Amino acid sequence: MHYAEKVLIPLHPPLLTAAPYGWLWSLAKKILQQYLLGVTGRSCEEAHDKASPLHLCCQWGLTSVVQTLIEHDAAINIKNEELKTPLHVAIENQNPSIISLLLCHPNIDLTLRDKRGLTPFATALTCRNIKAAQAILVKLPTAAEQADDHDAYRQTALHVAAAAGHEAAVSALLQNGSNFNATDSNGDNALHIAAREGHLSVARVLLTESSLDAETVNIKGQNPLHVLSRYSRENSSAMCELFLECMPNYPLNQPDLHGNTALLLAYMKGNGNLCRILVKAGACLGAMNKDGVTIFNYQVATKQLLYRKRFCYDVNSADKVLSP
Structure with missing residues (x-):
């Protein structure tokens, strides 16, 4: 041997x-x-x-x-x-x-950070390992206080949990006093992140379990609805309906830094269902961005949306209709 x-x-x-x-x-x-x-x-x-x-x-x-x-x-x-x-x-x-x-x-x-600036607690949230996150909180209750520490991109644990689509972790962080209005280096709050990634359940938790400012704009002048329209995930229509349900007076026609409204961004992405919801909610069809682009002169394949989705607008009425 x-x-x-x-x-x-x-x-x-x-x-x-x-x-x-x-x-x-x-x-x-x-x-x-x-x-x-x-x-x-x-x-x-x-x-x-x-x-x-x-x-x-x-x-x-x-x-x-x-x-x-x-x-x-x-x-x-x-x-x-x-x-x-x-x-x-x-x-x-x-x-x-x-x-x-x-x-x-x-x-x-439990306070050591990796190159991304993540503690073990934040890593658990990133990996959707809620059991590990809970075990860390038992070992070190103040780990929840680390939730508002920023990584290299100024993201907090709430940003990380939102990006991972873990609604239970988002809820736990909110209950432990996490700063729900914290913004990262791009000016995005957790709702921007949820909208970008298409995490409907996370967006619902943020809107119903906190007083998050859903109208916050990032460095591109975009609020979460702009981001939702820009990325146009499969469930963007359902998330838009959630926004309107929770915030009936949401500023639908607010332009970003380039003059794009949420409707114009959704139209450019070819998202007919989202366009329909926005128009029915009162979005302006004639909005023009800083390049002079509207939904009526946008010259790409999505130009067909105007006909394929049969937008109808009665110029003699204040009512806007988008027929199926």
Whole structure:
């Protein structure tokens, strides 16, 4: 028996169960050998991405090896090239048993951020790992206060949760006092993000569980309705109806910095259903942007919308109708 095996077997008996599976035994043995040769949890032959053995085990889901490394004082808060700790990696790989092991460590630091500026709590929200987020809150209740910290793009955890489409996390953040009007480096609040990504359930939570300013404009002069029209996701019509239900007096005809209204943006995208809803709600058909473009002279394929969707406008009446 090789000397390394004599060391490894008493070190971690459960690894014996891996013996019949040559590749797994070799892998586990190599990881532990590298760890035993290191002084900070990294091997002498450090991986190109600066991943420690603990990072690798968290990535591959080797719970037993993670436990052994922790028992033998592996550096719990060590960072890889992306500045991710083993906990970041475990959360990203959705491994609850490893996450629990790491959170039980008395020296775990839940405030460390990766290159994107994300703490483990924010990472859990990004990955839609609500159980991990809840476990972190149990371990560190003040983690919710980190929700309003900004990353490199000035995004808060609420932005991250909105982008991920996780309505439960958005609701939890709002209940814990998250700043619902926070804006990122583009001037977008969480509702802009939800509209851009087409997350209807998130938009509903934001509009019904907070006093968010839904008329906030970003650096392009666009409110969430502009963004909704610009990106025109499949459920944009349903989200527009939600806007109108929650905010009957929403400024439908407000232009962005280029003079585009929500209707004009939706028309340019060829979104006939959204156009119909906006016109029925009172959007102006004759709005012109700074380039002199209207829905009547826009020269692309969507020009056919005027006929294909059979826009009807009675110039002798204040009523606007968009027939099906």
